[in-house]
Amino acid sequence: MSVQNLLSSFNFTHWPEIHYGADVVRNIASALPQNGQKILWVTGGRCGIFSTYFEAFVRINGINIADDQIVQISGEPTPQMIDDVCAKYRSRGISKIVGIGGGSVVDAAKAISAMLPLETSLFDHLEGVGKGLALTGSKIPFIAIPTTSGTGSEMTANAVLSEVGEQGYKKSIRHKSLIPDEIWIDPSLMTSCPPLLTACSGLDTFTQLLESYLSTKSNVICDALAEKGLRLVIDNLEKAFAEGSQDTNVRGSMAIASLLSGTCLANAGLGIVHGLAGPLGGFFEIPHGVACAALVAKANQVNHRALKERSSLVTNGGVDFTQKMANVGRMFGAGHKSDDYYCEQLTHHLFEWESRFSIPKFSNYGITKSALPKLVNAASNRNNPIELTAQEIESILQHCL
Numbered sequence: 001m002s003v004q005n006l007l008s009s010f011n012f013t014h015w016p017e018i019h020y021g022a023d024v025v026r027n028i029a030s031a032l033p034q035n036g037q038k039i040l041w042v043t044g045g046r047c048g049i050f051s052t053y054f055e056a057f058v059r060i061n062g063i064n065i066a067d068d069q070i071v072q073i074s075g076e077p078t079p080q081m082i083d084d085v086c087a088k089y090r091s092r093g094i095s096k097i098v099g100i101g102g103g104s105v106v107d108a109a110k111a112i113s114a115m116l117p118l119e120t121s122l123f124d125h126l127e128g129v130g131k132g133l134a135l136t137g138s139k140i141p142f143i144a145i146p147t148t149s150g151t152g153s154e155m156t157a158n159a160v161l162s163e164v165g166e167q168g169y170k171k172s173i174r175h176k177s178l179i180p181d182e183i184w185i186d187p188s189l190m191t192s193c194p195p196l197l198t199a200c201s202g203l204d205t206f207t208q209l210l211e212s213y214l215s216t217k218s219n220v221i222c223d224a225l226a227e228k229g230l231r232l233v234i235d236n237l238e239k240a241f242a243e244g245s246q247d248t249n250v251r252g253s254m255a256i257a258s259l260l261s262g263t264c265l266a267n268a269g270l271g272i273v274h275g276l277a278g279p280l281g282g283f284f285e286i287p288h289g290v291a292c293a294a295l296v297a298k299a300n301q302v303n304h305r306a307l308k309e310r311s312s313l314v315t316n317g318g319v320d321f322t323q324k325m326a327n328v329g330r331m332f333g334a335g336h337k338s339d340d341y342y343c344e345q346l347t348h349h350l351f352e353w354e355s356r357f358s359i360p361k362f363s364n365y366g367i368t369k370s371a372l373p374k375l376v377n378a379a380s381n382r383n384n385p386i387e388l389t390a391q392e393i394e395s396i397l398q399h400c401l
């Protein structure tokens, strides 16, 4: 079997215009509309307009922003939140949306840019739980300025919305026009990201790269990008967590890894970690990055064992997923051992990260053993390199309690 079947057919989506560099936001004024056209700024509730980065950003550019042109998003966005913002701003002639913040802010800004020209509720367009009405592709032009390196939302064609509770969900609206028109990636905006958020976001990025690399839908372009992104995370995550937190080269490397993870997941899909993170985030108030960071080591171990036990029974389009998993393990230090050895090495290093970064346990978010059957039932195995049993999925969750 080959590592990747080059003959598989695939589609690949377009990229936004990318502006990258330390202090690159000093040039942002060139991307903004002139002549009094109105911009809607979307930023985070935790930091808000008083955050160091936002103040600096505004001061550098000499941009006057009226209070009523700022929307603060607190936590992960809900459909109602987006509908409320759109009801308030729909008739105000907004000509550009700028989202500056973490993944939730970028998702919210993306959803606002898509919904502002429409008269419908966002819920009508939500996959899986809403009416599923197709989006038309019309939107307000949108600039994303990510300030954490995690979800890769700055590169994707979907915006994730959630409603947390017994009947909760985490679902998307989707259209290729939702890919931001421009992204501005400035590592100087990322140096204040605290260590635990850096670790959890970085492990989300790593998981997205790993899962898209091992996805049954991956292709040769995604593989090349994922391999580069994985290398960047392996070389920089520990530095970003520790002494390198002020180093814009380290922060920039993580930001590029995040960007690559976004394009990989958008084109290749994801595996069991994200198949569990969806329902976890719907039923419980657990941040997406924490869920992925807690799940990824055990999930890799379970995937490896399942591949070892049953890979000869799997029809996988001629792709050797054990060999691909071993390729990632070799990035931590290569020699002349077997593929199995390097798969175990990958799992070993992931468990080491989980411990070194003190990734929180699920019990901190009120998740107990009694919730596991519901979570297993709601989990998606789609695009995972091997179909897992309910017992295997439960064992992944059990590890995180």
Ligand SMILES: [Fe+2]
Pocket: 150, 151, 204, 205, 208, 274, 288, 292
């Ligand atoms: Fe993710």
